[in-house]
Amino acid sequence: MDALNHLMTGFAHALSPENLLWALLGVLLGTAVGVLPGLGSSMAVALLLPITFQLDPTAAFIMFAAVYYGGLFGDSTAAILMNTPGQSSAIATAIEGYQMARRGRAPQALATSAIGAFIGAILSTTLVAFFSPAIIDLALQFGPAEYFALAVFAFLATSAVVSQSMVRGLVALCIGLVISLVGIDGISGAERFTFGMPQLFEGFSIVTITVALLAIGEVLHVAGGHGGTESGALRRSGTPWLGRKDLRRTLPAWMRGTLFGLPFGVIPSGGSEIPTFLAYGTERKLARRRAARGGAPDEFGNGAIEGVAAPEAAGSATAGTAMGALLGLGLPTSATAAIMLAAFQQYGMQPGPLLFERNGDLVWALLASLFIGSVMLLVLNLPFAPLWARLLLIPKPYLYAGITTFSALGVYAAASAMADLWLMLLLGLLGFMMRRYGIPLAPVLIAVILGPVAETELRRALAVGQGDVAVLFDSGISLALYALIVIVLGVVTVNRARAARAARAQVSAPHPAEKV
Amino acid sequence: MSTETTTGATSAPAPTRERSWWSGRSELFVAALVIAIAAVLGVQTALMDVPPGTASPGPRFFPTIVTVIMAGVGVALAVQVIRRPADRPGLDETAAADAGDSAPAEARTDDSGGRTQWRPVLTVIGSLVVFILLLQPVGWLLSGALLFFGVVHAMGGRRPLLDATVALVFSSFVQLAFVAGLGLNLPAGILGGIF
Numbered sequence: 001m002d003a004l005n006h007l008m009t010g011f012a013h014a015l016s017p018e019n020l021l022w023a024l025l026g027v028l029l030g031t032a033v034g035v036l037p038g039l040g041s042s043m044a045v046a047l048l049l050p051i052t053f054q055l056d057p058t059a060a061f062i063m064f065a066a067v068y069y070g071g072l073f074g075d076s077t078a079a080i081l082m083n084t085p086g087q088s089s090a091i092a093t094a095i096e097g098y099q100m101a102r103r104g105r106a107p108q109a110l111a112t113s114a115i116g117a118f119i120g121a122i123l124s125t126t127l128v129a130f131f132s133p134a135i136i137d138l139a140l141q142f143g144p145a146e147y148f149a150l151a152v153f154a155f156l157a158t159s160a161v162v163s164q165s166m167v168r169g170l171v172a173l174c175i176g177l178v179i180s181l182v183g184i185d186g187i188s189g190a191e192r193f194t195f196g197m198p199q200l201f202e203g204f205s206i207v208t209i210t211v212a213l214l215a216i217g218e219v220l221h222v223a224g225g226h227g228g229t230e231s232g233a234l235r236r237s238g239t240p241w242l243g244r245k246d247l248r249r250t251l252p253a254w255m256r257g258t259l260f261g262l263p264f265g266v267i268p269s270g271g272s273e274i275p276t277f278l279a280y281g282t283e284r285k286l287a288r289r290r291a292a293r294g295g296a297p298d299e300f301g302n303g304a305i306e307g308v309a310a311p312e313a314a315g316s317a318t319a320g321t322a323m324g325a326l327l328g329l330g331l332p333t334s335a336t337a338a339i340m341l342a343a344f345q346q347y348g349m350q351p352g353p354l355l356f357e358r359n360g361d362l363v364w365a366l367l368a369s370l371f372i373g374s375v376m377l378l379v380l381n382l383p384f385a386p387l388w389a390r391l392l393l394i395p396k397p398y399l400y401a402g403i404t405t406f407s408a409l410g411v412y413a414a415a416s417a418m419a420d421l422w423l424m425l426l427l428g429l430l431g432f433m434m435r436r437y438g439i440p441l442a443p444v445l446i447a448v449i450l451g452p453v454a455e456t457e458l459r460r461a462l463a464v465g466q467g468d469v470a471v472l473f474d475s476g477i478s479l480a481l482y483a484l485i486v487i488v489l490g491v492v493t494v495n496r497a498r499a500a501r502a503a504r505a506q507v508s509a510p511h512p513a514e515k516v
Numbered sequence: 517m518s519t520e521t522t523t524g525a526t527s528a529p530a531p532t533r534e535r536s537w538w539s540g541r542s543e544l545f546v547a548a549l550v551i552a553i554a555a556v557l558g559v560q561t562a563l564m565d566v567p568p569g570t571a572s573p574g575p576r577f578f579p580t581i582v583t584v585i586m587a588g589v590g591v592a593l594a595v596q597v598i599r600r601p602a603d604r605p606g607l608d609e610t611a612a613a614d615a616g617d618s619a620p621a622e623a624r625t626d627d628s629g630g631r632t633q634w635r636p637v638l639t640v641i642g643s644l645v646v647f648i649l650l651l652q653p654v655g656w657l658l659s660g661a662l663l664f665f666g667v668v669h670a671m672g673g674r675r676p677l678l679d680a681t682v683a684l685v686f687s688s689f690v691q692l693a694f695v696a697g698l699g700l701n702l703p704a705g706i707l708g709g710i711f
Contacts, residue, residue, distance in 0.1 A: 051694065167593045171550055174586040178553060181579055189567055190575035193560050216644075223636040223670050397671035398682060401664040404640070408647060408663060409656075409690055413700040421648045425641070436632065437543045455578040462573045 003130050010364030014372055019062050023369050026063035027376045030070015034086045035078050035388045038218055041071030042335040046210035047406055049343055050414035057347045058362045066373040068336050069121055072316040073377040076113040077385045078392055089315040092276040096307025103303050111242050112250050112305055114381040116312035120258045121374040124320025129367050135328035139353040144461035145471055149478035151454035154268040156485050159443040168439045176447025179204055199419040206342040207414040209448055212424040213441055215407040217431020219400045250309040253283055257310035261317025266325045268333040272318040279310035327351055327363055338445040540601030550590035558583040639670035656702040660687035
């Protein structure tokens with residue numbers, strides 16, 4: 001009941017008019033970037049980072065978290081209405097959602113996805129709020145060796161496991177680590193990779209890195225003719241009303257989806273695509289099995305409502321547990337979470353068990369505001385989804401010109417130095433190159449943020465063990481983490497080999513094999 | 517971050533043209549870049565001035581590990597690109613993307629088979645360079661508007677008068693909102709006296 005008391009205090013803070021305003025601003029902005037393809041919540045938080053330095057940290061984090069949640073609510077709107085997923089977390093939703101819209105059931109699809117996102121967000125946030133003492137107890141047992149193992153786990157999970165190509169994921173990881181190495185070594189005071197330039201003594205600014213890679217890189221990518229195809233016409237839609245027949249099908253799907261999403265929030269998988277596809281695949285299989293047993297017909301391919309409900313719930317269920325991992329363990333599990341971790345560091349706070357002690361007010365106000373934000377998002381998305389879709393009518397040149405100008409403003413405002421603008425251009429080119437060749441961006445950000453942590457903890461652990469490497473494998477927690485890495489890598493390698501063989505066997509199969 | 521699953525159909529290269537060994541292998545430059553960065557990292561690590569009396573795993577320890585991994589990854593990428601060039605039909609999943617309802621699990625977010633249109637890219641880069649050079653002498657209002665205008669032009673804006681107006685309105689709005697409102701420090705430049 002301790003958690004409940006804390007949460008009530010948190011609500012008292014979060015319900016102050018000022019914090020409510022920041023939450024509202026955050027959910028509006030989050031929904032907007034969620035709806036617009038190519039823009040994601042990570043880019044929005046990166047662009048907000050420089051201009052929120054003036055704010056009180058609680059207000060800033062309430063807004064960041066609201067943007068994060070908002071992105072997961074808004075991404076399905078364009079996916080359903082125009083088959084244009086706003087973020088990669090809505091690709092799975094688009095498959096059945098667009099089919100529903102084509103059959104005149106767009107209102108039901110939008111309602112299903114909004115309620116699904118709400119259920120996933122609320123359940124996972126509740127879980128985190130009430131299990132935070134357990135997370136903290138676990139985190140308190142972490143020493144240098146365990147934190148190093150956790151960082152390695154995060155590195156390999158984002159780079160090797162999640163990305164389409166293991167090598168490209170590792171390339172991204174290495175780029176991030178190199179960026180994080182530049183500057184004066186905190187332990188020994190040695191100058192590293194600065195080439196004698198005083199501007200580099202403090203390393204690359206996180207604002208410059210994130211804005212350049214996420215915003216400038218994307219603008220160049222779209223300018224090169226790669227992103228954003230013009231999508232089909234907006235479909236009209238009536239009142240979002242789910243009949244009892246629909247509810248009977250969506251309710252279990254929402255729950256199953258949430259179950260897929262919860263664990264993936266804690267695993268650094270660079271986003272929420274994987275659980276959405278797992279949830280989609282499961283619903284599809286269940287429908288097939290039900291049809292085979294002589295139950296309701298399998299509607300997949302023709303707009304099955306379960307195919308919208310489950311992925312949406314799964315996607316937003318990751319957000320709550322991702323916040324838990326970020327606050328309790330200091331472990332960023334997605335690009336947006338990585339930028340938020342950097343923001344904590346900018347404010348001089350270190351997420352982890354001590355954060356709950358030292359900045360308890362902030363943490364609980366933030367958790368409470370997640371509930372408030374979810375309710376706001378439901379209200380904003382349930383009746384107004386078609387209105388949000390009108391954002392897609394903004395002419396693309398103005399949208400991207402605005403992003404570019406805003407990026408330049410943010411980088412200059414944060415650093416007040418011309419060197420950072422040149423660096424922004426350089427890293428923007430890097431981001432462009434990475435998009436061009438399908439090198440994922442999330443591992444770079446996670447490596448930039450966690451790289452220094454990994455190095456410090458590794459050196460600390462080795463110093464304690466007097467150079468004996470065995471000290472890294474000395475505890476149950478680190479052994480369990482390494483074992484998990486090995487198991488996951490093994491499973492992924494086997495699955496990939498199998499998928500590659502299947503692809504070679506039937507190059508032009510009518511229905512590609514499902515990946516589980 | 518970008519989620520273009522529907523671009524594949526348009527970006528498939530014409531298979532009839534005579535293709536050089538380099539087509540589909542331009543990613544070798546990325547591999548070369550990775551190896552080059554690893555080399556610079558290695559040399560710089562070796563040349564690093566380590567302050568005397570530094571404890572045993574010193575500042576060179578971690579960079580050495582990163583150098584080794586990076587060099588290995590760079591070589592692996594080169595080998596992979598040589599063995600499987602990007603836009604050979606049948607191996608590139610994006611070529612098969614059919615308006616989003618095929619191959620959901622293979623939602624590749626890149627479209628490396630497509631050809632980059634360099635003109636708009638260079639226009640955006642040029643606008644940024646001009647902006648950076650002009651920011652301090654000319655001030656935010658004009659250089660910001662110029663940057664906005666340049667990107668609009670690169671992205672296909674073809675109504676210069678309207679675009680220029682929007683650009684000026686946008687940069688004035690930013691000036692008002694962030695300098696007057698939030699107190700950010702932006703260079704006033706030649707228009708400094710007026711405000």
